[in-house]
Amino acid sequence: MPDLNTDVRYIKGIGEQRAKSLQKLNIHTLQDLISYFPRAYDDRSKFCCIKDLQPGESACVEAMAAAPPTLNRIRKGLELVKLRAVDGTGALDITFFNQVYMKDNLRSGETYTFFGKAEGTHLRKTMTNPIVEQEGSRTFTGRIIPVYPLTAGISQGMLIRAVEQGLNACQDLLSDPLPLEIRRAQGLCDIGYAYRQIHFPESDEQLEDARRRLVFEELFLLAVGLKKMRRRRDESTCLPYQNTDLTDFYGSLPFSLTSAQKRAVNEVLADVSSGCPMNRLIQGDVGSGKTMVAAAAILCAVRNGRQAALMAPTEILAEQHYQNLRPLLEDMGVACALLTGSMPAKARRGVLEKLSGDETKVVIGTHALISPDVAYASLGLVVTDEQHRFGVNQRAALTAKGERPHLLVMSATPIPRTLALMIYGDLDVSIIDELPPGRQKIDTFAVTSAYHQRIYRFLRKEIAAGGQAYIICSMVEENDAVPDDRKAATEYAQTLQTQVFPDLRVACVHGRMKPKEKDKIMAAFAAGEIHILVSTTVVEVGVDVPNATVMVVENADRFGLSQLHQLRGRVGRGKNKSYCILISDNHSEESRARLKIMTQTGDGFKIAEEDLHLRGPGDFFGRRQHGLPSLKVADLTCDMRLLKEAQKAAAELLEQDPDLEKHPVTDQRMRQMFDLDPNTLN
Ligand code: ADP
Numbered sequence: 001m002p003d004l005n006t007d008v009r010y011i012k013g014i015g016e017q018r019a020k021s022l023q024k025l026n027i028h029t030l031q032d033l034i035s036y037f038p039r040a041y042d043d044r045s046k047f048c049c050i051k052d053l054q055p056g057e058s059a060c061v062e063a064m065a066a067a068p069p070t071l072n073r074i075r076k077g078l079e080l081v082k083l084r085a086v087d088g089t090g091a092l093d094i095t096f097f098n099q100v101y102m103k104d105n106l107r108s109g110e111t112y113t114f115f116g117k118a119e120g121t122h123l124r125k126t127m128t129n130p131i132v133e134q135e136g137s138r139t140f141t142g143r144i145i146p147v148y149p150l151t152a153g154i155s156q157g158m159l160i161r162a163v164e165q166g167l168n169a170c171q172d173l174l175s176d177p178l179p180l181e182i183r184r185a186q187g188l189c190d191i192g193y194a195y196r197q198i199h200f201p202e203s204d205e206q207l208e209d210a211r212r213r214l215v216f217e218e219l220f221l222l223a224v225g226l227k228k229m230r231r232r233r234d235e236s237t238c239l240p241y242q243n244t245d246l247t248d249f250y251g252s253l254p255f256s257l258t259s260a261q262k263r264a265v266n267e268v269l270a271d272v273s274s275g276c277p278m279n280r281l282i283q284g285d286v287g288s289g290k291t292m293v294a295a296a297a298i299l300c301a302v303r304n305g306r307q308a309a310l311m312a313p314t315e316i317l318a319e320q321h322y323q324n325l326r327p328l329l330e331d332m333g334v335a336c337a338l339l340t341g342s343m344p345a346k347a348r349r350g351v352l353e354k355l356s357g358d359e360t361k362v363v364i365g366t367h368a369l370i371s372p373d374v375a376y377a378s379l380g381l382v383v384t385d386e387q388h389r390f391g392v393n394q395r396a397a398l399t400a401k402g403e404r405p406h407l408l409v410m411s412a413t414p415i416p417r418t419l420a421l422m423i424y425g426d427l428d429v430s431i432i433d434e435l436p437p438g439r440q441k442i443d444t445f446a447v448t449s450a451y452h453q454r455i456y457r458f459l460r461k462e463i464a465a466g467g468q469a470y471i472i473c474s475m476v477e478e479n480d481a482v483p484d485d486r487k488a489a490t491e492y493a494q495t496l497q498t499q500v501f502p503d504l505r506v507a508c509v510h511g512r513m514k515p516k517e518k519d520k521i522m523a524a525f526a527a528g529e530i531h532i533l534v535s536t537t538v539v540e541v542g543v544d545v546p547n548a549t550v551m552v553v554e555n556a557d558r559f560g561l562s563q564l565h566q567l568r569g570r571v572g573r574g575k576n577k578s579y580c581i582l583i584s585d586n587h588s589e590e591s592r593a594r595l596k597i598m599t600q601t602g603d604g605f606k607i608a609e610e611d612l613h614l615r616g617p618g619d620f621f622g623r624r625q626h627g628l629p630s631l632k633v634a635d636l637t638c639d640m641r642l643l644k645e646a647q648k649a650a651a652e653l654l655e656q657d658p659d660l661e662k663h664p665v666t667d668q669r670m671r672q673m674f675d676l677d678p679n680t681l682n
């Protein structure tokens, strides 16, 4: 008996070979398979008799092969199979290009369903390369067909069959995570029905019903999980910190904190002296000085006898934090250690010993900080930087290393406040909405690709003057679930190196490189050994290269504004004037309006508001930029009302059944969504 966690290879009709292909789409279990939702639909439900076929319109025709199909070999690579089909109202001349097998597949006297675009005239109707199915078969014709995101080696047909097999296999297995009372109150359909209709809708109305239900389910589970986390922390207590006077620290800095930084620090200090563990998100634009808030929190933890850990998403970022924070903290008499995955075993052992012996009070590192063999003597504060790179579960893994430690999350993705409060239901939010004084504006231009030569000349000039440049290059194929950015970036870098800048040093980084390799190139760029860095969006994460003065973004219209803003934040970090050039050949009004905003403002929050307004929150929430589970169906601008309803329903459910003892399916699906261990979050 299969269950939803059964490997797809054991599902009837799928097997080893197809399961291998499905893996490329991250489909491993039956649950993954039925949750692989279509990105669009192709309506093939309309039937028509031959007489009524309108040239230019697509329809299904049920017709009989009037004679055996004929094969014409025009030349190599051009083979035509022709067939005349009749249905009693007229005749249809069908041509298949390079599908020789059709000659044997179609038999005179049999009836088939043909789906395709009618062509020709009212006198002679034709169809080219229609989809063909045996009479009565309804897999690819006669209904609304899902269109799935694909990747190389996988066809729509294969996926459609696989999903259908999956749906059949789990007919009796789906337990509903939405309690019946809630479904009743909200008028939401049953789970089995929803899964079937989201893949193979009988009509637009049914599709809408299914979508609404799945969106609600997703938002509901999200709300349940966040509320549980929040409640857990509201109920837990810890010793309040006593020593929170940081006057000497402020005095040691080469600048004074901005008032926004001060406010954030004060909020942090209030949290840690409250007697409840802090759970705070610091949101601040790139360059707003979030690290100083972290430094203050770290120092405060140490002065109260506790250890502090700062986790960054990459080695180079961890190292950068280490370089920046170590002198500040050492000035205050606090020693720091660095812990990354690439450290030699011996050095690593030394750090681990000092951490478990409470000799080292502050450790800065990567995921290495949460390795099972890392033990802390008295971990009291956990700081994560650039939090959208970490999942909730990774945060949880680090906090589990201490006894209810304080948590400080730093994020550079500005999110409008109302939305942030809803989304980060489990965190308090501090916003740093002010940049340190004296920052230069980054001049931003939106141009078309006709400007390439001028841009190259400009880059040359900047580099001659001692600067460096980023070029961001992405390729997003409509159909690809996994776009091949790597190819685009490496090829572009090669062209630039050989044909445009043979005398300069051009390098390339992309997301599919090994982290070590990537860090090596980033480090070389930071050291000034590379003039032009061609990259996919991996540089988005806050690496500091003050010498970089130009950011060029190819196909800028493909990025969200907030993402562009992040990218732009990579330059303008030093004393030299910096520039951002956004290249786009998309002349649509929306695209132009969006890029224009970039040229007009440098305020990340304003940009986020505009982005949300112009194209919805897909940017924040569609891609995993927030550390929360990614939402498969919900879109939070359109579904804001549903989000509120879902939150209300979640609150009511937890009121009645705080530990979800009576709702095990809800509990289990929520954990799955957050990717939580069964043991965390009790
Ligand atoms: P982010 O918020 O992007 O992480 P950082 O903390 O890296 O920003 O700070 C960016 C730069 O600004 C650093 O070089 C830091 O030393 C400097 N900085 C931070 N706070 C101030 C301040 N109040 N006045 C002047 N410079 C500051």
Ligand code: MG
Residues within 6 Å of the ligand: 290, 291, 385, 542
């Ligand atoms: Mg930072």
